[in-house]
Amino acid sequence: MAKLLYLECSPRKERSHSIAVAQAFLEQYTATHPSDQIETLDLWATDLPPFDGETLNAKYAVMSGSAHTPEQAAAWNAVTAVADRFKAADKYLFSIPMWNFGIPYPLKHFIDVITQPGLTFTFSPETGYQGLVTGKPAVVVYARGGEYPAGTPGAAMDLQSAYVNLWLGFIGFTDIHPIFVDPTLAPPDVVAAKKAAAIDQAKALAASL
Numbered sequence: 176m177a178k179l180l181y182l183e184c185s186p187r188k189e190r191s192h193s194i195a196v197a198q199a200f201l202e203q204y205t206a207t208h209p210s211d212q213i214e215t216l217d218l219w220a221t222d223l224p225p226f227d228g229e230t231l232n233a234k235y236a237v238m239s240g241s242a243h244t245p246e247q248a249a250a251w252n253a254v255t256a257v258a259d260r261f262k263a264a265d266k267y268l269f270s271i272p273m274w275n276f277g278i279p280y281p282l283k284h285f286i287d288v289i290t291q292p293g294l295t296f297t298f299s300p301e302t303g304y305q306g307l308v309t310g311k312p313a314v315v316v317y318a319r320g321g322e323y324p325a326g327t328p329g330a331a332m333d334l335q336s337a338y339v340n341l342w343l344g345f346i347g348f349t350d351i352h353p354i355f356v357d358p359t360l361a362p363p364d365v366v367a368a369k370k371a372a373a374i375d376q377a378k379a380l381a382a383s384l
Contacts, residue, residue: 178212179204180264184271184282185318186219192356192370193318197270199374200314203381204268214264218281224253226287237292257285258294266312266384273319273335286342295346306347313343314352314380316373320360352380 181201185191201213224230233247233254243251271278289295297305315336323333336353343351356373359366 176210176212177208177265178214178263179208179266179268180261181213181215181268182270182282182285183215183217183219184269184279186279187272191270191272191318192359192366193270193272193316195370196316196318196354196356196373196377197268200268200316200377200381203378204384207382208384216260218279218285221281221285223257223281223284223288224250226254226284230254234291254288254291255294258289258291261289262295262308264311267314269313269315269339271315271317271335271339273317273333276332277334277338290342290346304345306345309347309349311348312350312352312384313348314354314377314384315339315343316354316356316377318356318359320358322358352384354380 181197183194183197185193188194204211205213227250229246229250230253233243233251235241236243236247237251271282274280277283292298295307297307299305317336317339319333319335321329321332323329336355340351340353354373354376356370358369361369
C-alpha cells in the first residue's frame with residue numbers, strides 16, 4: 176500500500192481551478208488505487224513552526240556539526256516533524272495558484288521549514304548538494320491568470336512553476352509531472368476548455384502513477 180500526500184495551497188477552495196483539477200486527480204487515483212492511503216495537507220489550515228532565530232541557530236549548528244542548545248533542539252524537533260511528515264509519502268500531489276508571478280506565502284513558509292540540511296538535502300565538498308527525497312513521483316497542478324509559454328518574453332515572469340520545479344529537483348525529485356490551467360482570466364468558454372483538458376491530463380496521470 177502506497178501513501179499519496181496532497182498539498183493544497185489555495186485558499187479559494189470550491190472556487191479554485193487548481194483544487195478542482197487536483198480533486199479530479201484524487202477521484203481517479205482512488206478508483207485506480209483503492210488500497211492506497213491519501214493524506215491531505217491544507218497549508219492554509221496547518222500550523223507551521225516559525226523559522227526564527229532559534230531555528231536558524233539550530234540549522235547552523237547542524238551545518239557546523241555543533242551540539243544544539245535545549246532551545247535549538249526544541250526548534251529543530253518541530254522542523255523535523257514537518258519534514259518527516261512530508262518524507263513519509265510515496266507519491267505527491269500539489270495544487271498551486273500563481274500569486275504575483277510566484278507562489279502563495281504558506282507554501283513558501285512550508286518550503287523554508289522543510290528544506291534543511293540532513294532532512295531533505297545534504298552537502299559535501301566532493302559531491303556538492305544532493306537531494307534526499309528520491310525515487311518518488313510528484314504531480315503539480317498550476318493555475319494562473321495569464322499564459323507564460325516557453326520561448327516567449329512572458330516565460331521570464333513565471334516564477335511559480337520555475338521555482339517549484341527548481342525546489343523539487345533540489346530536494347531530490349526527478350519524476351515531476353506539471354499540469355497547467357491557464358489563462359484563468361480568459362473568457363469563460365476558454366477557461367472551461369482549458370480546465371477540461373487539465374482534468375483529462377490529471378485523470379490520465381492518476382491512473383498511471
